[in-house]
Amino acid sequence: MKYLLLTLISFSCAISSFSQNCFIEDTTVVPDLKSGTNYFVPGSPLKCIRVIVHFIQKDDGTGNFNENDDGLTPSNNFSGYDFAKYILNYANNLLDNNQEMRLQPFGLVPVYDPGYRYKLSGVFFWRNTTLYNDYGALNCLQASYGQSTNDTINIFITSLHGNTGGYVRYIGDNAVLLFKPYTNYIASVNNNNNWYNRASAIVINHEVGHCLNLYHTLMTNSGTCKASWDDFCDDTPSIQQMLDINEPSPCCWNDVHCSNNLMDYNADQQSITPDQLEHIHSALNIEKLNFCECNYYTTTLNINSFNNSSGTYVAKNIIVSGSSAVVKTGKTVYLESDGITFNTGFEVQAGGKLNVLVNSDCNQ
Ligand SMILES: [Zn+2]
Known part of the structure; x- marks a missing residue:
């Protein structure tokens, strides 16, 4: 058996400390693919990236969505399962509507469908007040709760941390920590306006952009505007290149001269350029190939036990x-495959959940 399910109670991993918004360590060298068209072919079939959404609750099960409702008082009939589907659908809809890049000092930048979307492959709920409150918990969360980390992006939703939206640990990461989705959801309920959830969908697209090898276009990894910053894309101008043509700095929040690129901090964050898509599809064709639907890290998996987890x-x-092979009461198991064989003997106990997804189209 090639998969090892980590136990849910050991937290020997070190808790690191971060202070920046959207902190990413510059540990991975991304090849310079400027203006290349090797991997991104506009109009190609969509690539679906597997995503697992985790809700981290306090020890008493409060502070976040739960399996049955939204956890508010009084609660609404909108569970974490519902929200995970909703917010990934929201993020996918934003990808559907890729915007024209506002900054085009070098000529017209075409607008293409990004060619990838998210596919929800699992939803989990964990109780851990310590990690719920820890800004730097991503290492621990991924080690303790991360699922199928060789072929899924694990997104962890915890609690509000100041103005921080979330972060990944490095360019090319396979895990994301988000702090604001629950707070944004509460604002959407209180104001009866789903728009508040847009910020959560945007930050998913931004952080997954880092997972797919994108840098900020105008800012250092820690989010500081830097005139000469290089994001390894030709069609995303630097601050200095805009200053050189007597334009104001585009590293700002909301004005006609501000960037609207997904990988900056601005009010729009809805433009992805062709060169950025080249980086993304390079990742999806190589390092993250197994994260795409119909591709797998493991060819054949024999499951003799779900390890009580x-x-x-x-x-x-x-x-x-x-x-x-027993799914215990209160436990949730997801199986995703091109073909699944159940031999006699496996069992789902009352209150256990077994979700089976067979991608029969992948065999065609
Ligand atoms: Zn970022």
């Missing part, structure tokens, strides 16, 4: 067998 199993072929 909740978890996700992703493999091209899955075989579930043996009387030890």
Whole structure:
């Protein structure tokens, strides 16, 4: 068995400390693909990236969505399962509506469908007040709760941390920590306006952009405007290049001269350029290939036990067998595969949930 489900109670991993908004360590060298068209082909079939959404609650189950409702008082009939679907759909809709880049000092920048979307592959709920309140918890969260980390992006939703939206640990990461979705959701309820959730969808697209090798276009990794910053894309001008043609700095929040690029901090964050898409599709064709639907890190997975835990199993072929393969009461298991065989003996106890997703189209 190639998958090891981590136990849910050991937290020996170090808790690191971050202070920046959207902090990413510059540890991965991304090849300079400026203006290349090797990997992004406009109009190609969409690539679907597997995403798992985790809700981190306080120890008593409060402070976030839960399995049954939104956790508010009084509660609304809108569970974490509902919200995970909703917010990924929102993010996908923003990708559907890629904007024209506002800054085009070098000539017209075409606007293409980004060619990728998110596919929800699992939703989990964990209780841990310490990690709920820890800004730097991503290492620990991924080590303790991350699922199928070789072929899914794990998104963890915890609590509000000042003005911070979230972060990844490095360019090319496979995990994202978000702080504001629940707060934004509460604002949407209180104001009866779903627009407040847009910021959560945007930050998903931004952080996953980092996972897919994108840098900020105008700012350092820690979010400081820098005149000569290079994001390895030719069609995203630097601050200095705008200053050189007597334009104001585009590193600002909301004005006609401000960037509207997804990878800056601005009011729009809805433009992805062709060179950025080249980086993204390079990642989706190589390092993150197995994260795309119909591609798998594991070819054949024999599951003899679910280890008394909740978890996700992703493999091209899955075989579930043996009387030890029991989904316990209160546990949730996801299976995702091109073909799944259930042999006699497996069991789902009352109150356990077994979600089976067979991608039969992948076999065609
Ligand atoms: Zn960022």
